[in-house]
Amino acid sequence: MNDILTVGGVEVNALTKTLGTPLIVYDEGALEKRLSEFKQSFSHPCFETQVIYAGKAFSCTAMLKLVKNAGCGLDVVSGGELAAAMHAGFPAEEIVFHGNNKTPDEIRQAITLGVGTIIADGEMELDEVIRAARELKTKTSVIVRVNPGIEADTHQYIITANIDSKFGVSIYERETILKMIKAVSECEYLDFQGIHIHIGSQIFGIDPFIASIRKIMEFVSDIEKAGYPVRTLDLGGGFAATYTESDMPLPISLVCNHILLECKHQKDMLGVSVEKIMIEPGRSMVAEAGLTLYTVGYSKKTANKKYVFVDGGMSDNIRPALYGAKYRCDAANKMNAPRTEKVCVAGKCCESGDILIEEAMLPPLQPGDLIALYTTGAYGYSMASNYNRLPLPAVAFVKDGRARCVIKRQPYEDMWRLDDNTQVKL
Ligand code: LLP
Helix, strand or coil, X not given: CXXXXXXXCEEHHHHHHHHCCCEEEEEHHHHXXXXXXXXXXXXXXXXXXXXXXXXXXXXCHXXXXXXXXXXXXXXXXXXXXXXXHHHCCCCHHHEEECCCCCCHHHHHHHHHHCCCEXXXXXXXXXXXXXXXXHHXXXXXXXXXXXXXXXXXXXXXXXXXXXXXXXXXXXXXXXHHHHHHHHHHHHCCCEEEEEEECCCECCECCCHHHHHHHHHHHXXXXXXXXXXXXXXXXXXXXXXXXXXXXXXXXXXXXXXXXXHHHHHHHHHHHHCCCCCEEEECCCHXXXXXXXXXXXXXXXXXXXXXXXXXXXXXXXXXXXHHHHHCCCCCEEECCCCCCCCCEEEEEECCCCCCCCEEEEEEEECCCCCCCEEEEECCCCCCHHHCCCHHHCCCCEEEEEECCEEEEXXXXXXXXXXXXCCCCCCCCC
Protein backbone atom coordinates (compact mmCIF):
# COMPACT_ATOMS: atom_id res chain seq x y z
CA MET A 1 0.00 0.00 0.00
CA ASN A 2 1.09 3.53 -0.76
CA ASP A 3 2.40 5.40 2.28
CA ILE A 4 0.26 8.36 1.28
CA LEU A 5 -3.51 8.20 1.62
CA THR A 6 -5.26 8.46 -1.73
CA VAL A 7 -8.79 9.79 -2.30
CA GLY A 8 -10.48 9.70 -5.68
CA GLY A 9 -7.18 8.84 -7.33
CA VAL A 10 -5.36 11.80 -5.73
CA GLU A 11 -2.60 11.61 -3.12
CA VAL A 12 -3.75 13.83 -0.30
CA ASN A 13 -0.40 15.56 0.24
CA ALA A 14 -0.69 16.97 -3.29
CA LEU A 15 -3.98 18.53 -2.19
CA THR A 16 -2.71 19.98 1.06
CA LYS A 17 0.38 21.40 -0.66
CA THR A 18 -1.86 23.57 -2.81
CA LEU A 19 -4.89 24.11 -0.62
CA GLY A 20 -3.43 23.97 2.89
CA THR A 21 -5.03 22.50 6.00
CA PRO A 22 -7.48 21.99 7.59
CA LEU A 23 -8.93 20.75 4.35
CA ILE A 24 -12.20 18.90 3.90
CA VAL A 25 -11.98 16.51 0.98
CA TYR A 26 -14.94 14.80 -0.66
CA ASP A 27 -14.70 11.85 -2.98
CA GLU A 28 -17.02 13.22 -5.65
CA GLY A 29 -17.53 9.80 -7.22
CA ALA A 30 -18.69 8.49 -3.84
CA LEU A 31 -21.16 11.39 -3.51
CA GLU A 32 -22.57 10.71 -6.96
CA LYS A 33 -22.78 6.99 -6.26
CA ARG A 34 -24.62 7.57 -3.00
CA LEU A 35 -27.08 9.99 -4.55
CA SER A 36 -27.91 7.54 -7.28
CA GLU A 37 -28.03 4.61 -4.84
CA PHE A 38 -30.68 6.43 -2.82
CA LYS A 39 -32.55 7.46 -5.93
CA GLN A 40 -32.59 3.92 -7.32
CA SER A 41 -33.31 2.19 -4.03
CA PHE A 42 -36.15 4.46 -3.09
CA SER A 43 -38.60 3.46 -5.74
CA HIS A 44 -41.69 1.31 -5.78
CA PRO A 45 -44.14 0.51 -8.58
CA CYS A 46 -47.13 1.57 -6.47
CA PHE A 47 -45.83 4.92 -5.23
CA GLU A 48 -44.45 8.10 -6.61
CA THR A 49 -41.24 8.56 -4.63
CA GLN A 50 -38.93 11.49 -4.01
CA VAL A 51 -35.52 11.65 -2.35
CA ILE A 52 -34.94 15.04 -0.79
CA TYR A 53 -31.37 15.82 0.26
CA ALA A 54 -31.22 17.55 3.66
CA GLY A 55 -28.88 20.39 2.75
CA LYS A 56 -28.08 21.17 6.39
CA ALA A 57 -25.67 18.20 6.34
CA PHE A 58 -23.42 19.93 3.81
CA SER A 59 -24.10 22.34 1.04
CA CYS A 60 -22.26 24.57 -1.36
CA THR A 61 -22.87 25.37 -5.00
CA ALA A 62 -20.96 22.33 -6.27
CA MET A 63 -22.79 19.99 -3.91
CA LEU A 64 -26.19 21.37 -4.83
CA LYS A 65 -25.36 20.86 -8.50
CA LEU A 66 -24.67 17.18 -7.81
CA VAL A 67 -27.98 16.91 -5.97
CA LYS A 68 -29.83 18.57 -8.81
CA ASN A 69 -28.13 16.41 -11.46
CA ALA A 70 -29.05 13.29 -9.52
CA GLY A 71 -32.70 14.33 -9.69
CA CYS A 72 -33.11 14.69 -5.95
CA GLY A 73 -35.01 17.46 -4.20
CA LEU A 74 -33.62 19.68 -1.45
CA ASP A 75 -34.65 20.32 2.15
CA VAL A 76 -33.83 23.82 3.40
CA VAL A 77 -34.46 25.16 6.89
CA SER A 78 -33.83 28.88 6.65
CA GLY A 79 -33.91 31.88 4.36
CA GLY A 80 -30.13 31.55 4.11
CA GLU A 81 -30.25 27.96 2.92
CA LEU A 82 -33.00 28.93 0.52
CA ALA A 83 -31.04 31.87 -0.88
CA ALA A 84 -27.94 29.68 -1.29
CA ALA A 85 -30.02 27.11 -3.17
CA MET A 86 -31.34 29.80 -5.52
CA HIS A 87 -27.80 31.06 -6.02
CA ALA A 88 -26.75 27.53 -7.00
CA GLY A 89 -29.58 27.40 -9.55
CA PHE A 90 -31.56 24.78 -7.67
CA PRO A 91 -35.15 24.56 -8.98
CA ALA A 92 -37.46 26.15 -6.39
CA GLU A 93 -40.25 23.67 -7.08
CA GLU A 94 -37.96 20.84 -5.92
CA ILE A 95 -37.36 22.51 -2.55
CA VAL A 96 -39.03 21.59 0.71
CA PHE A 97 -38.93 24.32 3.36
CA HIS A 98 -38.54 23.11 6.94
CA GLY A 99 -37.95 24.73 10.31
CA ASN A 100 -39.84 25.26 13.55
CA ASN A 101 -39.79 29.05 13.49
CA LYS A 102 -39.78 30.34 9.93
CA THR A 103 -39.99 34.08 10.13
CA PRO A 104 -42.74 35.99 8.32
CA ASP A 105 -40.05 37.23 5.91
CA GLU A 106 -38.73 33.74 5.24
CA ILE A 107 -42.25 32.49 4.57
CA ARG A 108 -42.86 35.30 2.07
CA GLN A 109 -39.44 34.70 0.49
CA ALA A 110 -40.32 31.01 0.02
CA ILE A 111 -43.77 31.65 -1.43
CA THR A 112 -42.50 34.36 -3.77
CA LEU A 113 -39.71 32.13 -5.06
CA GLY A 114 -42.19 29.33 -5.71
CA VAL A 115 -40.80 26.80 -3.25
CA GLY A 116 -42.37 23.38 -3.88
CA THR A 117 -43.59 22.61 -0.39
CA ILE A 118 -43.75 24.40 2.92
CA ILE A 119 -43.72 22.13 5.94
CA ALA A 120 -45.98 23.71 8.53
CA ASP A 121 -44.36 23.03 11.87
CA GLY A 122 -47.06 24.44 14.11
CA GLU A 123 -50.37 26.23 14.34
CA MET A 124 -49.06 29.77 14.69
CA GLU A 125 -46.62 29.31 11.87
CA LEU A 126 -49.38 27.98 9.63
CA ASP A 127 -51.48 31.09 10.34
CA GLU A 128 -48.58 33.15 9.01
CA VAL A 129 -48.29 30.92 5.91
CA ILE A 130 -51.99 31.46 5.23
CA ARG A 131 -51.67 35.23 5.69
CA ALA A 132 -48.64 35.35 3.39
CA ALA A 133 -50.21 33.21 0.65
CA ARG A 134 -53.35 35.41 0.61
CA GLU A 135 -51.29 38.57 0.63
CA LEU A 136 -49.10 37.37 -2.22
CA LYS A 137 -51.99 35.65 -4.00
CA THR A 138 -49.66 32.77 -4.74
CA LYS A 139 -50.39 29.07 -4.63
CA THR A 140 -48.27 26.86 -2.35
CA SER A 141 -48.31 23.26 -1.22
CA VAL A 142 -48.30 22.51 2.48
CA ILE A 143 -47.33 19.43 4.43
CA VAL A 144 -48.07 19.33 8.15
CA ARG A 145 -45.29 18.11 10.41
CA VAL A 146 -46.50 15.60 12.96
CA ASN A 147 -44.39 14.40 15.83
CA PRO A 148 -45.13 10.67 15.87
CA GLY A 149 -43.87 10.19 19.43
CA ILE A 150 -41.41 7.46 18.48
CA GLU A 151 -38.14 7.76 20.34
CA ALA A 152 -35.15 6.68 18.31
CA ASP A 153 -32.12 5.35 20.12
CA THR A 154 -29.69 8.16 19.39
CA HIS A 155 -28.09 11.20 21.03
CA GLN A 156 -30.55 13.31 23.01
CA TYR A 157 -29.73 16.43 21.00
CA ILE A 158 -30.60 14.79 17.70
CA ILE A 159 -33.78 13.04 18.76
CA THR A 160 -36.64 14.99 17.25
CA ALA A 161 -39.75 13.01 18.01
CA ASN A 162 -39.93 12.66 21.76
CA ILE A 163 -43.07 13.95 23.38
CA ASP A 164 -41.61 17.33 24.35
CA SER A 165 -39.77 17.94 21.07
CA LYS A 166 -39.75 21.47 19.72
CA PHE A 167 -40.54 20.11 16.26
CA GLY A 168 -43.96 19.45 14.79
CA VAL A 169 -47.34 18.91 16.41
CA SER A 170 -47.68 15.86 18.59
CA ILE A 171 -49.67 13.01 17.12
CA TYR A 172 -51.63 13.08 20.37
CA GLU A 173 -52.93 16.54 19.54
CA ARG A 174 -55.30 15.23 16.92
CA GLU A 175 -57.70 18.14 17.11
CA THR A 176 -54.95 20.71 16.52
CA ILE A 177 -53.67 18.78 13.53
CA LEU A 178 -57.17 18.47 12.09
CA LYS A 179 -57.71 22.17 12.63
CA MET A 180 -54.48 22.91 10.76
CA ILE A 181 -55.40 20.64 7.86
CA LYS A 182 -58.85 22.20 7.69
CA ALA A 183 -57.32 25.68 7.60
CA VAL A 184 -54.99 24.67 4.76
CA SER A 185 -57.83 23.06 2.83
CA GLU A 186 -60.01 26.12 3.22
CA CYS A 187 -57.36 28.55 2.01
CA GLU A 188 -57.82 29.15 -1.70
CA TYR A 189 -54.07 29.50 -2.20
CA LEU A 190 -52.91 26.45 -0.27
CA ASP A 191 -52.92 22.84 -1.29
CA PHE A 192 -52.84 20.26 1.52
CA GLN A 193 -50.34 17.62 0.41
CA GLY A 194 -49.86 15.44 3.41
CA ILE A 195 -48.01 14.63 6.58
CA HIS A 196 -44.33 14.81 7.54
CA ILE A 197 -42.48 12.96 10.29
CA HIS A 198 -38.80 12.77 11.24
CA ILE A 199 -37.80 10.63 14.19
CA GLY A 200 -34.15 11.52 14.70
CA SER A 201 -30.69 11.16 13.26
CA GLN A 202 -28.00 8.45 13.10
CA ILE A 203 -30.57 5.65 13.39
CA PHE A 204 -29.08 2.22 12.72
CA GLY A 205 -31.93 -0.23 12.86
CA ILE A 206 -34.95 -0.45 10.68
CA ASP A 207 -37.42 -0.97 13.52
CA PRO A 208 -37.89 2.70 14.50
CA PHE A 209 -38.74 3.51 10.87
CA ILE A 210 -41.21 0.65 10.62
CA ALA A 211 -42.79 1.54 13.96
CA SER A 212 -43.20 5.16 12.91
CA ILE A 213 -44.71 4.19 9.54
CA ARG A 214 -47.26 1.98 11.28
CA LYS A 215 -48.15 4.70 13.72
CA ILE A 216 -48.39 7.49 11.17
CA MET A 217 -50.33 5.41 8.65
CA GLU A 218 -52.96 4.70 11.29
CA PHE A 219 -53.07 8.39 11.97
CA VAL A 220 -53.38 9.09 8.23
CA SER A 221 -56.30 6.71 8.09
CA ASP A 222 -57.92 8.61 10.93
CA ILE A 223 -57.37 11.94 9.16
CA GLU A 224 -58.84 10.57 5.97
CA LYS A 225 -61.90 9.35 7.84
CA ALA A 226 -62.31 12.93 9.02
CA GLY A 227 -62.52 13.92 5.36
CA TYR A 228 -59.02 14.99 4.37
CA PRO A 229 -57.23 12.83 1.78
CA VAL A 230 -53.50 12.53 2.49
CA ARG A 231 -51.63 12.31 -0.79
CA THR A 232 -48.07 12.45 0.49
CA LEU A 233 -46.15 10.98 3.37
CA ASP A 234 -42.72 12.48 4.02
CA LEU A 235 -40.75 10.20 6.33
CA GLY A 236 -37.80 12.54 7.02
CA GLY A 237 -34.17 11.46 7.26
CA GLY A 238 -32.08 9.89 9.99
CA PHE A 239 -30.28 7.02 8.26
CA ALA A 240 -26.98 6.21 9.96
CA ALA A 241 -23.42 6.53 8.68
CA THR A 242 -20.31 4.60 9.70
CA TYR A 243 -17.98 6.64 11.89
CA THR A 244 -16.10 3.90 13.73
CA GLU A 245 -15.75 0.13 13.46
CA SER A 246 -18.65 -0.35 15.86
CA ASP A 247 -21.09 1.48 13.59
CA MET A 248 -22.79 -0.96 11.28
CA PRO A 249 -25.66 0.62 9.38
CA LEU A 250 -27.74 -1.63 7.15
CA PRO A 251 -27.30 -1.21 3.39
CA ILE A 252 -29.42 1.71 2.27
CA SER A 253 -31.10 -0.35 -0.45
CA LEU A 254 -32.37 -2.70 2.23
CA VAL A 255 -33.63 0.10 4.44
CA CYS A 256 -35.41 1.80 1.54
CA ASN A 257 -36.91 -1.47 0.46
CA HIS A 258 -38.29 -2.23 3.92
CA ILE A 259 -39.68 1.27 4.29
CA LEU A 260 -41.53 1.15 0.99
CA LEU A 261 -42.80 -2.39 1.56
CA GLU A 262 -44.18 -1.33 4.93
CA CYS A 263 -45.81 1.73 3.38
CA LYS A 264 -47.45 -0.46 0.76
CA HIS A 265 -48.54 -2.99 3.35
CA GLN A 266 -50.11 -0.29 5.53
CA LYS A 267 -51.71 1.42 2.55
CA ASP A 268 -53.41 -1.83 1.50
CA MET A 269 -54.39 -2.81 5.00
CA LEU A 270 -55.84 0.57 5.97
CA GLY A 271 -57.08 1.55 2.55
CA VAL A 272 -55.50 5.01 2.74
CA SER A 273 -55.00 7.09 -0.36
CA VAL A 274 -51.27 7.93 0.08
CA GLU A 275 -49.70 8.05 -3.39
CA LYS A 276 -46.34 9.61 -2.77
CA ILE A 277 -43.57 8.78 -0.28
CA MET A 278 -40.64 11.08 0.41
CA ILE A 279 -37.45 10.71 2.46
CA GLU A 280 -34.95 13.38 3.48
CA PRO A 281 -31.50 11.85 4.02
CA GLY A 282 -28.69 14.23 4.98
CA ARG A 283 -25.91 12.52 6.92
CA SER A 284 -26.10 9.17 5.15
CA MET A 285 -25.80 10.93 1.80
CA VAL A 286 -22.52 12.77 2.48
CA ALA A 287 -20.82 11.75 5.74
CA GLU A 288 -18.71 8.87 4.49
CA ALA A 289 -17.65 10.62 1.28
CA GLY A 290 -15.85 13.30 3.28
CA LEU A 291 -12.68 13.41 5.36
CA THR A 292 -10.73 16.21 6.99
CA LEU A 293 -6.97 16.63 6.63
CA TYR A 294 -5.07 18.35 9.41
CA THR A 295 -1.40 19.18 9.79
CA VAL A 296 0.17 17.95 12.99
CA GLY A 297 1.80 20.62 15.12
CA TYR A 298 3.28 20.02 18.53
CA SER A 299 2.73 17.14 20.84
CA LYS A 300 2.86 16.97 24.58
CA LYS A 301 2.94 14.34 27.29
CA THR A 302 0.95 14.79 30.49
CA ALA A 303 0.78 12.53 33.51
CA ASN A 304 -1.72 10.23 31.85
CA LYS A 305 -1.74 10.86 28.14
CA LYS A 306 -0.01 12.10 25.06
CA TYR A 307 -1.57 14.85 23.02
CA VAL A 308 -1.07 15.40 19.33
CA PHE A 309 -2.25 18.86 18.34
CA VAL A 310 -3.68 19.65 14.92
CA ASP A 311 -4.32 22.93 13.12
CA GLY A 312 -8.13 22.81 13.34
CA GLY A 313 -10.58 21.33 15.80
CA MET A 314 -14.00 22.23 17.14
CA SER A 315 -14.15 25.23 14.80
CA ASP A 316 -14.34 22.91 11.78
CA ASN A 317 -15.90 19.92 13.55
CA ILE A 318 -17.91 20.56 16.67
CA ARG A 319 -19.47 17.10 16.76
CA PRO A 320 -17.06 15.48 19.26
CA ALA A 321 -17.41 18.44 21.66
CA LEU A 322 -21.16 18.76 21.22
CA TYR A 323 -22.33 15.16 21.01
CA GLY A 324 -19.33 13.14 22.17
CA ALA A 325 -19.17 11.89 18.57
CA LYS A 326 -16.46 9.33 17.82
CA TYR A 327 -14.22 9.36 14.75
CA ARG A 328 -11.50 7.27 13.16
CA CYS A 329 -8.21 8.65 11.85
CA ASP A 330 -5.00 7.75 10.05
CA ALA A 331 -1.61 9.35 9.65
CA ALA A 332 -2.26 10.26 6.04
CA ASN A 333 1.42 10.40 5.03
CA LYS A 334 2.49 7.33 7.04
CA MET A 335 -0.16 4.83 6.13
CA ASN A 336 2.17 1.81 6.48
CA ALA A 337 3.97 2.82 9.64
CA PRO A 338 3.20 0.68 12.71
CA ARG A 339 0.68 2.28 15.07
CA THR A 340 2.70 2.20 18.23
CA GLU A 341 1.41 5.23 20.12
CA LYS A 342 -1.83 5.85 21.88
CA VAL A 343 -2.56 9.55 21.51
CA CYS A 344 -5.28 12.09 22.06
CA VAL A 345 -5.87 14.13 18.91
CA ALA A 346 -6.71 17.64 20.07
CA GLY A 347 -7.58 20.82 18.25
CA LYS A 348 -6.12 24.28 18.68
CA CYS A 349 -9.16 26.10 20.09
CA CYS A 350 -9.17 27.64 23.54
CA GLU A 351 -11.45 25.09 25.07
CA SER A 352 -10.49 21.96 27.00
CA GLY A 353 -13.29 20.10 25.27
CA ASP A 354 -11.68 20.69 21.89
CA ILE A 355 -10.69 17.06 21.47
CA LEU A 356 -11.25 15.38 18.11
CA ILE A 357 -10.38 11.83 19.18
CA GLU A 358 -9.83 10.91 22.80
CA GLU A 359 -7.77 7.79 22.05
CA ALA A 360 -6.24 6.95 18.68
CA MET A 361 -3.49 4.48 17.83
CA LEU A 362 -1.11 6.21 15.43
CA PRO A 363 2.54 5.96 14.41
CA PRO A 364 4.91 8.44 16.08
CA LEU A 365 4.16 11.80 14.47
CA GLN A 366 6.26 14.88 13.79
CA PRO A 367 5.21 18.45 13.13
CA GLY A 368 4.15 18.64 9.48
CA ASP A 369 2.69 15.15 9.31
CA LEU A 370 -0.88 14.81 8.13
CA ILE A 371 -3.84 13.36 9.98
CA ALA A 372 -6.96 12.30 8.09
CA LEU A 373 -10.15 12.23 10.14
CA TYR A 374 -12.72 10.09 8.35
CA THR A 375 -16.49 10.47 7.89
CA THR A 376 -16.53 14.22 8.38
CA GLY A 377 -18.72 14.89 5.34
CA ALA A 378 -21.92 15.64 7.28
CA TYR A 379 -22.48 18.40 9.83
CA GLY A 380 -18.79 19.32 9.83
CA TYR A 381 -18.42 22.30 7.54
CA SER A 382 -22.10 23.17 7.96
CA MET A 383 -21.66 23.58 11.73
CA ALA A 384 -18.23 25.19 11.52
CA SER A 385 -17.58 28.51 13.23
CA ASN A 386 -15.00 31.24 13.48
CA TYR A 387 -14.36 30.53 17.14
CA ASN A 388 -10.97 31.97 18.06
CA ARG A 389 -11.13 33.63 14.63
CA LEU A 390 -10.00 30.47 12.94
CA PRO A 391 -10.88 30.79 9.26
CA LEU A 392 -13.35 28.32 7.81
CA PRO A 393 -11.45 25.52 6.05
CA ALA A 394 -11.27 24.97 2.31
CA VAL A 395 -13.28 22.16 0.72
CA ALA A 396 -12.18 20.13 -2.30
CA PHE A 397 -13.95 17.58 -4.50
CA VAL A 398 -11.73 14.88 -5.99
CA LYS A 399 -12.59 12.42 -8.71
CA ASP A 400 -10.65 10.28 -11.21
CA GLY A 401 -7.29 11.73 -10.24
CA ARG A 402 -8.48 15.33 -10.55
CA ALA A 403 -9.31 17.83 -7.84
CA ARG A 404 -11.28 21.06 -7.66
CA CYS A 405 -11.61 23.49 -4.83
CA VAL A 406 -15.36 23.94 -4.19
CA ILE A 407 -15.13 26.25 -1.18
CA LYS A 408 -12.12 28.53 -0.74
CA ARG A 409 -10.39 28.84 2.58
CA GLN A 410 -11.83 31.86 4.33
CA PRO A 411 -9.39 34.76 4.19
CA TYR A 412 -8.70 36.65 7.44
CA GLU A 413 -10.19 39.84 5.91
CA ASP A 414 -13.51 38.05 5.73
CA MET A 415 -13.65 37.99 9.49
CA TRP A 416 -13.78 41.75 9.81
CA ARG A 417 -15.55 42.42 6.53
CA LEU A 418 -18.78 43.07 8.42
CA ASP A 419 -17.25 45.17 11.20
CA ASP A 420 -18.88 48.56 11.13
CA ASN A 421 -19.06 51.90 12.83
CA THR A 422 -22.08 53.63 11.35
CA GLN A 423 -24.47 55.65 13.43
CA VAL A 424 -27.83 53.96 13.81
CA LYS A 425 -30.79 56.19 12.94
CA LEU A 426 -33.22 55.93 15.86
N1 LLP B 1 -35.31 16.07 7.83
C1 LLP B 1 -35.51 16.78 8.95
C2 LLP B 1 -36.81 17.38 9.20
C3 LLP B 1 -34.45 16.95 9.87
O1 LLP B 1 -34.65 17.63 10.98
C4 LLP B 1 -33.18 16.37 9.58
C5 LLP B 1 -32.07 16.57 10.48
C6 LLP B 1 -33.04 15.65 8.39
C7 LLP B 1 -34.12 15.51 7.54
C8 LLP B 1 -31.74 15.00 8.01
O2 LLP B 1 -31.37 14.05 8.97
P1 LLP B 1 -30.12 13.09 8.70
O3 LLP B 1 -30.47 12.18 7.57
O4 LLP B 1 -28.96 13.94 8.40
O5 LLP B 1 -29.95 12.36 9.98
N2 LLP B 1 -26.11 18.18 13.74
C9 LLP B 1 -26.47 16.83 14.10
C10 LLP B 1 -27.58 16.30 13.24
C11 LLP B 1 -28.81 17.16 13.32
C12 LLP B 1 -29.91 16.65 12.43
C13 LLP B 1 -31.03 17.63 12.38
N3 LLP B 1 -32.10 17.26 11.53
C14 LLP B 1 -25.23 15.96 14.00
O6 LLP B 1 -24.17 16.47 13.68
O7 LLP B 1 -25.28 14.77 14.33
